[in-house]
Amino acid sequence: MKDINKKVCVVGAGNWGANHIRLLNEMGSLGGIVDSDQSRIESFRDIYNDIYFYEEVEDSFIDSFDGYIVSSPADTHFQIAKKIIMNRNHVLVEKPLALNVKDASTLNEMAIENRVNLMVGHLLLFHTAILKIKQMINNGSIGELQYLYSNRLNLGTIRSEENILWSFAPHDISIFQFFVEAFPTEVISRGGVFLQSNIHDTTMTVLQYPNNIIGHIFVSWLHPFKEHRLVVIGSKGMMSFEDSTEDKKLNFYGKTIDISDGIPKKIDGKTEEIPYDQEMPLDRELRYFVDHLDGSPIDISDANSAIEVLKILEIATDSLIDDA
Numbered sequence: 001m002k003d004i005n006k007k008v009c010v011v012g013a014g015n016w017g018a019n020h021i022r023l024l025n026e027m028g029s030l031g032g033i034v035d036s037d038q039s040r041i042e043s044f045r046d047i048y049n050d051i052y053f054y055e056e057v058e059d060s061f062i063d064s065f066d067g068y069i070v071s072s073p074a075d076t077h078f079q080i081a082k083k084i085i086m087n088r089n090h091v092l093v094e095k096p097l098a099l100n101v102k103d104a105s106t107l108n109e110m111a112i113e114n115r116v117n118l119m120v121g122h123l124l125l126f127h128t129a130i131l132k133i134k135q136m137i138n139n140g141s142i143g144e145l146q147y148l149y150s151n152r153l154n155l156g157t158i159r160s161e162e163n164i165l166w167s168f169a170p171h172d173i174s175i176f177q178f179f180v181e182a183f184p185t186e187v188i189s190r191g192g193v194f195l196q197s198n199i200h201d202t203t204m205t206v207l208q209y210p211n212n213i214i215g216h217i218f219v220s221w222l223h224p225f226k227e228h229r230l231v232v233i234g235s236k237g238m239m240s241f242e243d244s245t246e247d248k249k250l251n252f253y254g255k256t257i258d259i260s261d262g263i264p265k266k267i268d269g270k271t272e273e274i275p276y277d278q279e280m281p282l283d284r285e286l287r288y289f290v291d292h293l294d295g296s297p298i299d300i301s302d303a304n305s306a307i308e309v310l311k312i313l314e315i316a317t318d319s320l321i322d323d324a
Helices: 015-027 038-045 057-062 074-086 101-113 128-138 164-180 281-291 303-323
Strands: 008-011 030-034 052-054 067-070 090-094 118-121 145-155 186-192 202-209 213-220 222-234 238-242 250-258 265-273
Touching (some): 008 015, 015 030, 030 057, 074 101, 101 118, 128 164, 128 222, 164 222, 164 303
Parallel strands (some): 090 118, 145 213
Antiparallel strands (some): 186 202, 222 238, 250 265
16 A cells, blocks of 8 residues: 555445455544444444544545545435535445436546546446456467356345346446446346336346447345346456355356367366455455545446446436336
8 A cells, every 4th residue: 555644434334335445544544434223323423533533525625635535325425525526525426326327427527627537436336356367368279259247136225216127237247347348339228027026136238348248137026035246258268266255256158169270169278266365355456546535547337337337227218118
């Protein structure tokens, strides 16, 4: 870390915000907490007695923080982040950056104008297994990228404020964009509505990218077991990562199809487990944010990548509506 003396104020001390607070404190970078829930604030006062507490984000501006993290409910992200940026503070906003592309683009323009970093919490871009896959794509280990798919399935919390596409798929869209480094030429999404009117419980989204790269994302909260599986297929090899299993293996398969003589021929190469660092993604994300509180440019999970994710979500949503 470049400077452990940098201090960050966390806006929103709920379940996920509490994780930010705990880790920032361990890093020596926790400076303040903003939350309108007084009982929650009092519970944190008992644990962290050397930081500042506020009911509203504006109240915190009287003190000097190097950066902010916004982990409040999604429908508050735009207004809170706008105030922070106008105060000329660097900010990490949990996903989604905003509820629509227009508001997200406005925040990005404001951040550029005020010369502050605007980072978005697409956490899996800091997962060491995802970073290892990216490295192997870039160094040609799997050849030319051809096809990738992700299953993010569970029988768990059913949300009423958003559908499964907006709840689960942003993780996978951000990963696909990270790997492919291009915007899809076509997005088609289909799904089913079973539990609540007009709220999709399961969707399958197909993304067509330039250079004949295809991706599909299957998400559902109406599923008999938990599965977070990512498969990446190239012209010379394939990779799979299952984040929902206890061992969280990342495997490389030296399998491909040879058609050099005009007849498709299966080639079975070796299968090997690829080692990767077991560091927690949130640790890496927070350290990255703190390291860039000096104003150095954000390269991972910046506002532009977050806006791409929102654009794809909006196109996919329109596709679902058209199919309804």
